[in-house]
Amino acid sequence: MTKKFKVGIVGCGEIAQISHIPFLLESPKFDIESICDLSPTVVDRLGEKYHISKRFTDVGDLVKDDSIDIVLVTNKNHAAPALAAMENGKHVFVEKPIALNLRQADAMAHSAKVNNVKLMVGYMKRYDPAYEVMQQMVTEIEKVHMIRVHEFAGTYKINRDIYDLVKAADLDPESLKDSIKEIQMDMLEDIGQDRMDLLDAHDIMIHLCIHDINALRGLYGLPERILTADLFDSNFVTGLMQYRNGVHLVWESGNLVTLNDWDEQITFYGSNRSLELSFPFPYLKNAATTLNIRKNKGKAAVRKQVVSSYDEAFRREWQHFYECLLTGSEPRTSAQEARDDLAFAVELTKTAAHIA
Numbered sequence: 001m002t003k004k005f006k007v008g009i010v011g012c013g014e015i016a017q018i019s020h021i022p023f024l025l026e027s028p029k030f031d032i033e034s035i036c037d038l039s040p041t042v043v044d045r046l047g048e049k050y051h052i053s054k055r056f057t058d059v060g061d062l063v064k065d066d067s068i069d070i071v072l073v074t075n076k077n078h079a080a081p082a083l084a085a086m087e088n089g090k091h092v093f094v095e096k097p098i099a100l101n102l103r104q105a106d107a108m109a110h111s112a113k114v115n116n117v118k119l120m121v122g123y124m125k126r127y128d129p130a131y132e133v134m135q136q137m138v139t140e141i142e143k144v145h146m147i148r149v150h151e152f153a154g155t156y157k158i159n160r161d162i163y164d165l166v167k168a169a170d171l172d173p174e175s176l177k178d179s180i181k182e183i184q185m186d187m188l189e190d191i192g193q194d195r196m197d198l199l200d201a202h203d204i205m206i207h208l209c210i211h212d213i214n215a216l217r218g219l220y221g222l223p224e225r226i227l228t229a230d231l232f233d234s235n236f237v238t239g240l241m242q243y244r245n246g247v248h249l250v251w252e253s254g255n256l257v258t259l260n261d262w263d264e265q266i267t268f269y270g271s272n273r274s275l276e277l278s279f280p281f282p283y284l285k286n287a288a289t290t291l292n293i294r295k296n297k298g299k300a301a302v303r304k305q306v307v308s309s310y311d312e313a314f315r316r317e318w319q320h321f322y323e324c325l326l327t328g329s330e331p332r333t334s335a336q337e338a339r340d341d342l343a344f345a346v347e348l349t350k351t352a353a354h355i356a
Contacts, residue, residue: 005325006033008068008090010059011075012042014156015095017165018283019124019314020072025050027315029322030070036062037075038179039168046166063088070325077183079104086111086119093321095122096214097206097345098338100186105342109335120321120331121338123214125279127316129309130289131215134266134277137291138219141270147220147249151212152256152263159283190346191355198353201235205345209237209253213341214333215266215277216249222344223249231352239352251348272296286310 007030009016024030034054037043043055056062059081063071071085073094082092092112098121099105112119125131138144159165184199187206191198216222221243229239229251236254243249256263262281268274273295280287291306317333324331 002028003326004029004031005069005091005322006031006067007070007072008032008034008036008054008062008065008085009072009074010036010062010081010085011073012037012039012046012166013074013168014159014163014165014283016072016074017046018159018163019285020074020318021046021050023312023315023318024072027318030318033068034062034065037168038175039170041170042166042168049166059084063090070321076179077186079108079186082108082119083111086115086117089115089117091118091120091325093120093122093318096338097121097210097342098335099342100183100206101189102339102343102346103189104186105335105339109339112335118321118324118331119335120317120324121333121335122317123211123333123338124282124313124317125211125215125289126218126333127320128279128289128313129311129316130277130291130306131218131313133306133308134275134291135219137273137275137293138268141268141273141275143271144220144247144268145271146269147216147247148265148267148269149212149216149249149251149253150263150265150267151209151253152259153208153254154259154262154281155257156283158260158281163283191350191353195353195355198231198349201231201237201353202345202349204235204253204255205237205349206342208255209348210341210345212253212264212266213344214337217337217341218332219266220247220268222340226348226351229348229352231349237348237352239348286312289313 035052036056036059047055063085071090071092073082078094079099082094085092223241224244225242227240239251241249264279265276267276276292278290288307288310293304
């Protein structure tokens, strides 16, 4: 008989409603035991829709439930619920970024160790079938000359058109303002509490570009040095970085929310082939990540696009976590990796903003 793990969910916004809840419900390996959100409306409507009887608006009540094995943390500020869950002996799956600052990330990694629980960070790109093919093909490049990371994103408004989402329209405006202020202060802790002018840029860096930082880590590691970087138009960053072996990396990021097209690629330029991994809109289920290959075949120039699978990365990361819980192995996207990704993001923001 398949062992089932019972999951409690903290934070029932878009990522939970679109990706995690549906995949957990269809899996024979997990049961959703309870849900928690600040919004009573969200909790009640989702509870009714998915027949989840245990509904909370206080995370402290959810994490004390002895029937829960795993707490999925998808709210805005991950540290407090994740720490509470681990202190109560629960395994934790936390959406990226692991935390809003390095102090929180260190506390979370420490808590996982002292409480002997698994802490996995939700970098779904690392579990994408095309990404895994790319990992192998990168090792077959005879010489890497340059790497390019390009992340201009696009609009998220498509979610309103294709998904029936429950909105938290019943939150107290003053409490919401206080929560937003707390989040902002936590985000600015690593770059300066007086740098509200950098809030938009750092928000994009740690919530959006952190995916590309971690994906790059899994493909080739992170550069040793940021040679130069510049911040402009609120959140756009260009940069040049260098690896220990001399390979250069060109960085381009920003949030073009005015465009409907999703624009995100990681490209390796090699002596015998070039590889471009092109990611689709992350909330579009079963949309294929494509691997574009350029190489020579005799005297001909060959271009090939590989679609390795339509399997869903969000589903695959839960399968991986399940295996980690059964075997006791560390998650591929570990707390330590996620903490170091955050440190790199902080360094890139500070370099681009010319903070000494």
